[in-house]
Amino acid sequence: MPVLTYLFLLLCYLLSGYGLLNLFGMRLKAAYTITLSLILGVAVASFIPFLLQLFYIVITGPTVFGALLLTALLLTIPSFLQLRKEGGAAFIRRFRPGLLRVRPYELPYWLIIGFLIFVSAWRCYYQPPISRDALSGPETIAEYAVREQTMINSFFRIDLWSTNNQFKSPFLISLQIIYKLAGFPFGQVWLSIVFICFVVFLYNALTEKLHPIIAGLLLLLFLMTPEMYAYTFMILYDYSNMVFYFLGLYFLFRALDPPGSAVTAVRSPATRLLPASLSFAGLLLGIATYIRSETLFLVVLLLPLILLAQIRGNRELRDSAIWKKMGLTHLFFLLPSLIGYYLPTQLYIKYYLPVHYDIGTLVNNHLSDWHPLWQRYSDIVTRLLFGTFATNLWGYLFYLASALFLAELVFVRRFNRQARNWLYAILLLYLALGILGFALPLFNLLETTKRALFKMMPLVLFYLANNELLLRLSRRISQWEALPSRGGSSPQQPADAAVGNPPTRKSVSRKKSRKK
């Protein structure tokens, strides 16, 4: 029975996620479409029991699964209409270019990554939630919500002096409720869906930039960050928050890039592509904010980057209509995050929960004394990013990234635009985490900041994917691979390399066939 419900849920996720992608006009390659649909579907599901609660509807199997199905169907209507217009053949063709194509040297990576995914997924299924933050809040609320049919249940009548986890986002509670109702006593298995889809998405995105042999290595190093790996089978907020924050930035940077980016299968003019991608990035960041409310601060800090890109693209800044349009773009980008912040932290806590929580009292009273801020910045670097403890947390990824950053700085002396974007994102996160730690004493170093640093890992990974030295190495390998095995004719310079882009596998195989 749980297997059937699991499949039903997967179908709901796929439909609702695909519906959302379509709603935002995101036409992506098959691998991106499927993985993003599932991830977005999980996010949609995480709102369902919460919304039922907001409308005081009882939380039972029929109401939750009915609402999930209804949402999936509603979100699928535009896709269905489009399918009728385009015809089934055109729809299927859209998925063709992304069909699975394996090269033998990808297999060692796939095997080890598959192994890491498998043991994580098994633990997710077999072991109960363990983290104290889950047990002293969301997990217990979910457990009693299933028994008492409401998220505002007997848990709030017991002594909660030692915890504030009951005030955290309903994201976790909702998903745990769904899976407990589906017959999984420990819930949790939704996390494996997010994890697997994220890994597949990352691999595809990395191989757009780098040769699979380097992309696979980087992905393996990313997966083998000890601290983060543990959270692929231990439910909490930070891993999911990291996934949506990264995806938001990924699509934001795509939106800010010139047209014809590699991620889009359909090449649209920038004028049409930009607002949709930007709004989509806003949606993803909104989900990240719903999961962890302080993400709102990070989203606001991204606005100057968008403004800068808009100013660069518009020469007629005296025109008030342009400013109005820019303002609207910012609003649409920010709106999902504002909603993602307001619903759980303002509306739900203030007007629904029977216990009082004054967020204002959590703010540091000595904001004029900046010494703790500098101390926090120093601690993040010396204790969390570098040193023995940091190695136990993240492996050697930061060391590798630092070495390659310095090498690029010294030998190349310039960073390409995409590398600059990811470096900006890393710097912004570092500065923001310092400020958050300074302003909110509960945002401590060794737990909250440490887990908030999850968000930095994919940013570092994508800086590395745009590191000029790795790009050059990638090009070299691709060129060597494209050379005929016998015969001494020198290779032609690939067109992609001439414009500073790494050759994609497609361009290399095109070259191969031309030579034949």
Added chain:
Amino acid sequence: MKDFLLTLAACLLVFLVINVGYYGEWFSAKPRQYWFDFLKEKDDPADEVAIKKARYGITYTISMKVKEVVEKRKMAHAVILFEPNSYYRDSLHIYNAVRAPEPAVFYYYTGLEGVWTNSPDVNNANFIVRYSKAKGVTLDEIRSPQQLQQILASFKKYPPIL
């Protein structure tokens, strides 16, 4: 041939990563160990409670024992007081072996109400879970408000910690 060489390089890189420095230590202590756990667990007929016992350890076992006693004695509205963990740490020196659950987690395990010595609802406590090296874990009734105040006074210098 080139595919073969690249495959060889990929194998070498994977081998290096999972064996070098801290990665090597971590890989054999965690994912590899998890794999061996999986081999045991996949055929293990353990039920939900047994899995929880194995995962949550002594705290869960104590909590379930308390629940069993409460159910056996048919105690109406039992509120269980726990000794502070700092008492286990500083006086009994058993903090690493025995830990009192925090009330929210105790409720998750058992569905019973628990309180700590500094809880606002501590005055409702009518049972106390005690640990002593001689007797092990016991559940004692608190018979009067005076007795409760005496108990609380005895733990005054041990503030509750997680």
